[in-house]
Amino acid sequence: MHKELSDLINRNVSGANAVAYLTADSKKFDSSITVDASHILKVIEFLKSNKETSFNSLHCISGVDYMDHMEVCYMLTNYDPTAVRDVTVKVKVTDRVSPAVDSIVNVFAAANFLEREVFDMFGIKFNNHPDLRRILCPDDWQGFPLRKDYVAQKDYNGMTVYPDNKMNMEDREFIVRQDMIKKAQAAKAQ
Amino acid sequence: MQTRWDVGEPIKPTLNTETEQLKSELLTLNMGPQHPATHGVLRIEIWTDSEIVAHAIPHIGYLHRCMEKHSENIDFRGVIPFVDRLDYLASMNMEWTYAMTIEKMLGTEVPRRAELLRIMTCELQRIASHLMAFGTYAIDLGAFSPFLYAFDYREKILRFFEEVSGARLLYNYIWIGGLWNDWNDDQIARVSAFCNDMEEETKKYHELLSMNKIFIARTANVGVMSVQDCLDFGATGPILRGAGMKWDLRKNAPYSLYNEFDFDVPVGGVDGVGQAGDCWNRYIVRMKEVVESIKIIRQVIEKLEPGSIMGKVPKVMKLPEGEVYVRAECPRGELAFHLVTKADEKMPYRLKVKSPCFAHTSMLPRVAPGQMIADFVATVGSIDIVLGEIDR
Numbered sequence: 252m253h254k255e256l257s258d259l260i261n262r263n264v265s266g267a268n269a270v271a272y273l274t275a276d277s278k279k280f281d282s283s284i285t286v287d288a289s290h291i292l293k294v295i296e297f298l299k300s301n302k303e304t305s306f307n308s309l310h311c312i313s314g315v316d317y318m319d320h321m322e323v324c325y326m327l328t329n330y331d332p333t334a335v336r337d338v339t340v341k342v343k344v345t346d347r348v349s350p351a352v353d354s355i356v357n358v359f360a361a362a363n364f365l366e367r368e369v370f371d372m373f374g375i376k377f378n379n380h381p382d383l384r385r386i387l388c389p390d391d392w393q394g395f396p397l398r399k400d401y402v403a404q405k406d407y408n409g410m411t412v413y414p415d416n417k418m419n420m421e422d423r424e425f426i427v428r429q430d431m432i433k434k435a436q437a438a439k440a441q
Numbered sequence: 442m443q444t445r446w447d448v449g450e451p452i453k454p455t456l457n458t459e460t461e462q463l464k465s466e467l468l469t470l471n472m473g474p475q476h477p478a479t480h481g482v483l484r485i486e487i488w489t490d491s492e493i494v495a496h497a498i499p500h501i502g503y504l505h506r507c508m509e510k511h512s513e514n515i516d517f518r519g520v521i522p523f524v525d526r527l528d529y530l531a532s533m534n535m536e537w538t539y540a541m542t543i544e545k546m547l548g549t550e551v552p553r554r555a556e557l558l559r560i561m562t563c564e565l566q567r568i569a570s571h572l573m574a575f576g577t578y579a580i581d582l583g584a585f586s587p588f589l590y591a592f593d594y595r596e597k598i599l600r601f602f603e604e605v606s607g608a609r610l611l612y613n614y615i616w617i618g619g620l621w622n623d624w625n626d627d628q629i630a631r632v633s634a635f636c637n638d639m640e641e642e643t644k645k646y647h648e649l650l651s652m653n654k655i656f657i658a659r660t661a662n663v664g665v666m667s668v669q670d671c672l673d674f675g676a677t678g679p680i681l682r683g684a685g686m687k688w689d690l691r692k693n694a695p696y697s698l699y700n701e702f703d704f705d706v707p708v709g710g711v712d713g714v715g716q717a718g719d720c721w722n723r724y725i726v727r728m729k730e731v732v733e734s735i736k737i738i739r740q741v742i743e744k745l746e747p748g749s750i751m752g753k754v755p756k757v758m759k760l761p762e763g764e765v766y767v768r769a770e771c772p773r774g775e776l777a778f779h780l781v782t783k784a785d786e787k788m789p790y791r792l793k794v795k796s797p798c799f800a801h802t803s804m805l806p807r808v809a810p811g812q813m814i815a816d817f818v819a820t821v822g823s824i825d826i827v828l829g830e831i832d833r
Contacts, residue, residue, distance in 0.1 A: 279548055280763035308672045311795040313779045326766055335694040361675035364803040387502040396510050
């Protein structure tokens with residue numbers, strides 16, 4: 252299905268460069284379609300209005316940080332009682348300093364809050380978004396928490412973030428850090 | 442004279458035209474974050490013209506706990522207590538959806554008994570969640586006694602869960618590959634008896650609240666969300682069904698063993714009260730779902746056979762590289778997890794939670810303009826918000 256869909260997109264939206272990523276094991280993993288970041292608005296518009304595909308609802312927008320690039324994933328769905336159809340359309344964003352993608356609020360109103368969340372967590376700006384503000388973090392928070400290279404700010408409005416006397420760092424960092432701490436302790440003991 | 446509970450065109454309050462020239466600016470009013478009608482820590486900034494809402498801006502994030510960031514540092518099993526705390530009124534459904542996500546990637550086969558017991562616990566949880574919605578919605582509208590009736594029966598369900606999992610609210614009961622603990626025959630027999638009681642009890646609820654004249658006056662034709670609005674805003678669950686669309690993931694794209702069960706999908710707009718997509722119809726869809734859940738539980742009990750409750754899962758859980766997007770029908774709508782994994786890592790690389798209430802909250806600015814403030818409270822109550830899930 253993804254192969255035909257990407258062909259359909261390429262035929263109708265020029266310059267979209269839709270590439271279908273097909274998994275070897277479709278029972279375990281999901282396939283997806285990657286399109287050119289500059290054409291996402293047209294692609295989503297096409298997928299919604301086209302009669303053959305007609306994805307009539309936006310389920311979710313998710314962001315993923317892969318260190319060398321970031322991805323915005325649009326999960327579209329079709330509420331068709333006879334056959335459920337889902338598709339994940341992705342765009343790659345390589346610029347980490349001022350990443351920007353076109354907003355799709357005019358196509359799906361659901362994108363309003365979802366894009367604000369991606370902006371809040373990954374710092375990806377959405378062009379022509381009517382109200383692009385942080386949504387979960389405070390307005391004056393610094394940094395984008397779900398980026399892999401995120402380090403929490405030390406000071407927020409005169410309050411210390413993670414004060415030493417109140418945080419048990421061993422508990423906070425859970426398993427990853429625990430393993431490292433144990434190894435360090437074992438090395439010390441020897 | 443047409444009364445408010447008659448079927449017909451909704452009465453839309455209009456801005457006061459006579460004094461419009463006098464009015465210089467709108468009054469900004471903060472509803473929440475400690476307002477009892479917001480069911481948690483939701484703050485809605487409303488701009489009002491006397492009693493009429495001109496604009497509503499939801500401010501969320503007061504309960505943000507960075508759950509998605511935390512889960513990138515915990516192994517796959519360790520995330521389960523975190524997903525419990527998303528929708529704390531329907532923790533079982535949250536756990537189940539997460540377990541399904543991991544099981545899909547692992548390719549685990551869950552034993553039949555475990556699947557059936559999962560369906561039973563999650564349907565019980567759905568009843569408990571809808572009872573909570575029923576009780577608190579009545580309180581929002583000024584009726585206190587339905588709350589007490591609802592909590593009496595919700596407590597009985599929580600007692601069952603306490604027996605099998607050891608906790609009343611946050612269970613950590615559904616594990617990857619199966620269940621933590623088995624139900625014994627005595628408990629199953631008591632669940633069966635509970636179903637009979639519950640079915641009788643729902644009739645009482647309808648007399649108490651559903652057909653109450655004041656309740657209908659407060660909710661019918663109020664806060665109408667059309668099917669097109671629902672699709673635009675990605676609304677799911679009782680909101681979408683209340684608008685008149687017959688859509689239930691358990692029926693339309695059956696996961697687990699739901700294709701073996703016989704149940705109906707209730708929709709709004711068929712009872713002759715109000716119109717499809719208003720507060721009353723969203724409410725009645727939930728109450729009808731309680732009866733459907735009872736049907737499913739009874740069928741589960743018939744099908745139950747002794748057997749294993751835990752599938753084969755590796756001791757050190759490492760998932761292959763890839764990504765999945767798994768959806769499931771929870772009491773408040775469709776919950777979904779977007780999981781990205783890296784090869785040879787014990788932790789999720791990225792876990793995105795698609796929360797149903799997040800989409801429903803974004804609909805408030807659409808329905809609010811032109812409503813009375815009291816009607817707006819009814820609208821917020823009718824979408825049954827749980828902030829733990831919105832803010833994550």
